[in-house]
Amino acid sequence: MSPRRRQLNPRIPMQDSSPPAGAVQTDIPFRLDRLPWSRFHVLVVLGLGITWILDGLEVTIVGSLGPALQSTSTLHLSSSNLGAIASFYVVGAVIGALGFGWITDRFGRRLVFYVTLLIYLCGVLLSAFAWDFWSFAIFRLITGLGIGGEYAAVNSAIDELIPAKYRGRVDLIVNGSFWLGAACGALAAPVLLDPNLFAANVGWRLGFGIGAVLGTSILLLRRFVPESPRWLVTHCRDKDAETTVREIEARVERDTAAKLPQPRQSLTVHPRKSFGLELIFAAMLGKYRERSILALTLMIAQSFLYNSVFFTFGLILAHFYQVPQQRIGYYVLPLAIGNFCGPLLLGSLFDTVGRRTMIAGTFALSGVLLFATAVLFGSGLLTATTQTIAWVAIFFFASAAASSAYLTASEIFPLETRALAIACFYAIGTAAGGSIAPSVFGWLIESGSAWHVSAGYMLAALLLLVAAGVEFKFGIDAEGKSLESIADPLSS
Template sequence: MSARPGAAAAPTARIDIPARMDRLPWSRFHLLVVVALGVTWILDGLEVTIVGALGPRLQDKATLGLTSEDIGALASSYLVGAVIGALVFGWLTDRFGRKLIFFTTLAIYVVGVGLSAFAWDFWSFALFRFVTGIGIGGEYAAVNSAVDELIPARLRGRVALIVNGSFWAGAAIGSLASVALLDTSLFAVDVGWRVGFAIGAALGLLILFTRRFVPESPRWLACHDRIEEGEAVTAEIERKVEAATGKTLPPAEGELLIHPHKTFGFGLIFSSMLGQYRGRSALVLLLMIAQAFLYNAIFFSYGLILTKFHGVPEASVGLYLVPFAIGNVIGPIVLGPFFDTVGRRKMIFGTYVVSGVLLLVTGYLFAIGALGPVSETAAWCVIFFFASAAASSAYLTASEVFPLEMRALAIAAFYAIGTGLGGVVAPYVFGLLIGGGQPWPIFWGYAFAAVLMIAAGIAALIWGIDAEGRSLEEVAAPLSLAR
């Protein structure tokens, strides 16, 4: 049987690695994967929240003396770095494997966070935020690929949502930490916010240590002509699971006949993305843009809304962000299992549309002055209970509806495009709108984000993929599959 176009000829091989991985019961091994890989989002949430909550303090002449526009531009700088990091490391993840890259990207992230603690003006801070963004952008591709390929199919949806939603656990911690960091009785005006970044860098170094226990994806190894390594990794995982559960695993059912290749050319990857999978590509792009615009527009500017429109003292901003973050954490935990039972399409539709409708209502109430700081925070908690699950489902969709050989690059490409269109522009635009001091222009920004969410939800219901409970190879056949 001949090899597929775009790669050198290779003999066929019969593998059962996907079936063996998907039949595994939940064990300590899977918990290790979730903690070692997912904890990055907690750290990211912590330091991004510190930037958001400390926005008003950074405008103080005793610190960096930034403007509202500068705060928005910093968020955009971070997101530009994330876009570049996603594209570069997305390709490298598919080329050199998941494990090498999720070590590298976390190291870059730690460097960026650590340097942020020593920023001396807007431009230095923007540069360090850019470096941090490069690391976190690469993490999205490498980590989501690895999680999907190491977690059993029947649990993949809820685990992916919880991992991506864990960002908000870090946000809650960051919100509380910002209260202490802004307390001038504990830290000098220009010291507290720097301490927050230094702590984040130190924690990141600890995470690097735990990641050495996470193996390379055996699915990736097999498709890249390293079948013996893939078999060995799978056997070791099975041994650990049997030792942890005390039960012998049942036989695996299902094999694949593949043409393994060491590399896969860009021509084959992009022709698949824009040809056979163009419908899926369009859907993922819409989901990514909608959630990126919603989140980045609101989250990066919420501290300014509280201080400028509700008169909340700078030192208390973090207290209002805690319940907001908690709503984001609880959403994926409560709603995640339904993505594996009720189904992907229905749940994506529901979470996106409900988020959009609630945002319209809340934005209007804000514009007419009907909300105070407490009631608006409560409204955001409800909105983002649903929006957090919706945003996480966008990454889940991007990571499971494309073939293994292009999975990381697909995640990276759609994250980059979605973040570039919905994320880089939104914080800067909302910074300008808030700086204008009028509520109605801000409402129209919210309305635009709401319409995007509703449109994306409807598209998911019509053109989405029923991926619940199905192996990754069934959802999207590998490019190396023998025909």
């Protein structure tokens, strides 16, 4: 049955049953949103979200192995070199997000999340064969290109395939799954750095090589993920969209053994093969200007915090607490677990208590806790253990806040701009906060002054508090709502 002929509930206001020439009346978004949770949705989450696990694995390995890479028997990098390499990775992610964000909105989600995964895996594998600062920096830039593209393609695909009532918690848990990989990386680092098991110049390379090999499994999982029907119907492929949704509905009915209810709404769209950048940016900077300010503020705050802490965490432990390099992973492990537990345990509240309250609250709490920790660190009142406990408390809330920044950017703009919106705000936020933070903190650590480093943390805390205020003022109550009701499609 085509979307034009489907019998719909007459009690719900609908578009005229005879759309004008060139228009398509469709109930596809509402058919997707009324689906119960099923095995299909689990496969979507695994196929798309597992990239973050691998990213967490190798990013944590880089952070944990930082002191080891300063050895003359490895790459002989300085603290500022390590900060610069982190910046190369972030710059690559910025470029990848912008380029692939535009391609994702123009050519579809499915094509891009295959291409970006291949680029990412190539960058990880090449990193295992780096021989000096510049080779390592370039290979990390390639890795960043892939992961930046993944953020745009994967987040937009997940939002468009997951039912509205689950969207908030799923987005948070998927983005938070980065920390499952980080926990594995923390456990792997002491083993890779054990001189009784591996030579100094071999162990760190294995960390990247193993990640690249494991990543190939994602290619197999992604064959279960279809193209977004929402994207198809707005890009002159309404027949493909109808076929895809019918297949999804059949799989869900088979998995749940339940009869699906009839959808109760429809909308009329005017499909186009492409939507020009002028139209897209006019929407983001015109009608949705306040939403753009919101998304950008959240992205800058979380990016500065995470890139300042996690690319230099190993250096802090080694330089200020004299933790042996082979034991740094043991301190990263509880931190990674705390980061994952935040989105896991708080995620459902973003769909029930509401977006505005939870986003503003998690940003504010993490900012206050970070400021207090910065004062204690500068005063020399912390040990390696108490410092780690403080980080766990901070990032339990900060991880949920950071994941909610990606959720916000991906759901508050029209469908036709979704991937590019994610890309733009990720890119600008990361460029402003992420590409600067590692280099700045590398320089602050080299100064040897705890108060200099503490001042950097205070700046990060201030950004978090500002983000909380902006969310409270401009936040969108998007919980449980279809994407089309949060922001009208440009084609509607």
